[in-house]
Amino acid sequence: MTQRPRAGDRDRRVVERAERYAGDAADAAGSHRAPIDADHWRRRLAALAPRYRVPGASLGILRLRPGREDELAEAAYGVLNKDTGVETTTDSVFQIGSITKVWTATVVMQLVDEGLLELDAPLAxxxxxxxxxxxxAAKRVTMRHxxxxxxxxxGDVFTDTGRGDDCLEKYTAVxxxxxxxxxxxxxxxxCNAGFSLAGRVIEKLTGKTWDEAMRERLFEPLGLRRTITLPEEALLHRAAVGHVSxxxxxxxxxxxxxxxxxxxxxxxxGASAADVLAFARLHLTGGLAPGGARLLSARSAAAMAARHAELPDTRTLGESWGLGWSRMTWDGHPVIGHGGATIGQNAYFHVLPDEGLAAVLLTNGGDxxxxxxxxxxxxxxxxxxxxxxxxxxxxxxxxxxDVEPHLGRYERAGSRLEVLRGEDGPVLRTTATGPLAAMLPDPVREYPMTAIEEDVFAVREPGTDNWMPVTFYALPTGERYLHFGLRATPKAG
Structure with missing residues (x-):
């Protein structure tokens, strides 16, 4: 299911395939387009957010224009916290969730550029x-994995190993x-756990905590004023609070x-929309900071956006995966991006390199x-x-x-999935287990399943028109899996 290019010819081919994503691609974009009407997007956010019961949201749109100043449009709506009524502004800080993974991957690739790390060398x-x-697996697993x-x-090991600077060291032991x-x-x-492990590698190679390494290698060189990793830093800003239902x-x-x-x-x-777009600009320009300093090699920026892994489910986040980035194709154009979900906060990030265009939406609850x-x-x-x-x-x-071959129980850390016969057809029952269950308002949920094609069904999030695929497949060695919510879960009974 996965391609793992090695150093040498295969890596060169990966970079060549990805050159259209970075560097020169942005130079040809945006020059023929009318200016972005920021007022229009403020009106659209204000009109749409209540329709989807979103308490607060921040929207940012960036377009690079060769030879001219970048275009940046920002919009904010609603409140950061329904209990306090604090207004959302464009400088508000939201949790960007798993978009963080692309930032972590960027620092990893800086270490590759510096010769401190090889993607295909054993992590051991x-x-x-x-x-x-x-x-x-412990002997053979690599950073590329x-x-x-x-x-x-x-991937869903949410063990709390404390607030100390040794938390990732302890997590690795878990x-x-x-x-x-x-x-x-x-x-x-x-796999969330894999990125925590990648953070520990960053710590070992830099001699700093992950938080310190991110600040020194990305936040400060990019001039980010409203980007944080720790709750005590959030107190210095207008910070959003998640809402659940x-x-x-x-x-x-x-x-x-x-x-x-x-x-x-x-x-x-956590970051403001503008700070997330400053990170997008780093990748749209092939690794350059605003002043022109190189933070990431063009080769590594291109490799991050290249195709490295195939997905069992191509209907949810993307068609394939890069190094940190999700990859998709819209109207024949390559797009890279990532989503993020924490406790009641969701973030959406898309980059269209051919047009030098990026957009981010930060939200704190609702549909x-x-x-x-x-x-x-x-x-x-x-x-x-x-x-x-x-x-x-x-x-x-x-x-x-035919759902009969798929009936039964599927289980992994943090989640138990059951495919059952219901009165009106097959049902998927999901049960959150472990530490995450206590953070959710409803750890057990049931979804009626609608067939899309053989071995693929769809379920709908209650109260919304958002459908999610449920994909059944087997490994070449015969083990049965259910793929749902981006996770592969083995059949247990």
Whole structure:
């Protein structure tokens, strides 16, 4: 399921395939387009956000214009916290969740540029203390596996290892007791744990905490004024609070503000929309800071956007995966991006390199997928003439598909999935387990399943028109898997 180019000819081919994403691609973009009307996007955000019951949101749009000043449009709506009524402004800081992974991957690639790390060398060369439940995987797992979500390490290990600067060191030790989700490189499964482990590699190679390394290598050189990793830093800004709802009810303030510090490299950056777009500019220009200083080699920027792994589910986030980036194609144009979800906060980030165009939406509750779908379509169609791929919807005519081979229980760290016979058809029951369950308003959910094609079904988020695929497949060695919510979950019974 995954491609793992080695140093030499294969890496050169990866870079050559990706050159269209970075550097010169932005130089030809934006010159023929009318200026972005910031007032229009403020009106659109204000009109759409209430429709999707979103308490607060921040929208940013960036377009590079060769020889002229970049265009930046910002909009803000609603409140940061329904309990306090604090107004959302364009300088408000939201949690960007898993968009953090692309930032962590960028610092990893800086270390590759500096000759301190090889993508295909065993991590054990940097972390000789690394222990995994699968001893052979511990010997062979590489940084490329981590950045492409193909390590097989169970990804939803949210163990809180404390607030100390040694939290990632302790978290790495916890992985010794975590079962391997799938064989190394055998398939793709979204892996938060892998990025926490990548953060620990950054610490070992820089001699600094992940938080310090991010500030010194990215935040400060990019001139980011409203980007944070720690809650005490959030207190210095207008910070959003997440809102959650059960079964489509009105959103209410989440009981917890942030995930444990040990999840930092996978999802704890908070930022304003403008700061996220400054990070987008780094990649649109092939690795350059605003003043022209090189923070990342053009080769590494291109390699990050190149195709490195295939996905069992191409209907949710992308068609394939890069080094940190999700990859998709809209109207024949390559797009890179990432989403982020924490406790009641969701972020959406898309970059269209051919047009030098990027957009980010930061939200704090409600039907954020619906809002993002509406705004993303308007932005990229209106500003670039590029229409995003339509969201998943069930076919108008029923599809005949046999669910019998898929009935049973599927299980991994943090989640138990059951495919059941319901009165009106098959049902998917999901149960959050472990530390994350206590942070959710409804840890057990049931979804009626609608067939899309043989071995692929769709379920709908309650109270929304947002559909998610449920994909059943087997590894070449015969093990059965259910792919849902970006995760591959093995059949357990």
């Amino acid at each position: 060369e940097v972390l000789p203390e690394l222990r995994l439940a699968d001893r052979e 981590l950045l492409t979500h193909t390590s097989g390490i169970d 992985l010794a007791d975590v079962a391997q989700n799938h064989p190394l490189g055998a398939t793709w499964s979204y 059960a079964d489509g009810a009105a959103p209410s303030r989440a009981p917890v503000w942030q995930l444990p510090r040990s999840i930092g490299p996978a999802g704890l950056i 954020t997928d619906g809002l993002s779908e509406a705004l993303t379509r308007e932005i990229f169609t209106g500003l670039a003439g590029v229409e995003p791929t339509p969201a998943l919807r069930p076919p108008a005519e029923p599809v005949a598909a």
